[in-house]
Amino acid sequence: MNCVITSQRRMAQYGFRARPPVPCRLAFEAAFRIFDVMIGEVAVSSGRALAHACREGCGACCIAPSISSPIPGMPNGKPAGVRCAQLLDGERCAVFGRPERPACCSGLRPSDEMCGASRADALAWLARLEADTRPAAPLASAGDSA
Incomplete structure (x- = not known):
């Protein structure tokens, strides 16, 4: 459950609402890999300076x-x-x-x-x-x- 809380905080820092915890840890980690890609692409394509982009x-x-x-x-x-x-x-x-x-x-x-x-x-x-x-x-x- 600790990785769920950490991931929810991570999403919240970028202004996204966290979804309910996913029962399968691998599916949850895959979702956050997609989230990381999305954040990186938003930062580059919009020219927005995200912290650590x-x-x-x-x-x-x-x-x-x-x-x-x-x-x-x-x-x-x-x-x-x-x-x-x-x-x-x-x-x-x-x-x-x-x-x-x-x-x-x-x-x-x-x-x-x-x-x-x-x-x-x-x-x-x-x-x-x-x-x-x-x-x-x-x-x-x-x-x-x-």
């Missing part, structure tokens, strides 16, 4: 981070700093809002902190996050020779 022509989150899981067109994932195969010429995602969009992508939400004031700010923040969260090289054990 994606910046048109940015695509930083599709370039800077590495992705270790398979994604459409990149079965071995994506290295940091490489354009995603799904990033179109206008810096728009070809699989945004579609079922094949990876969970790692739909889970990354734009924020003032991440996106900054420009595409350059977003690329720098994401590159710093990538570097800060990169796994450390394995330490040599006492039995290893140098």
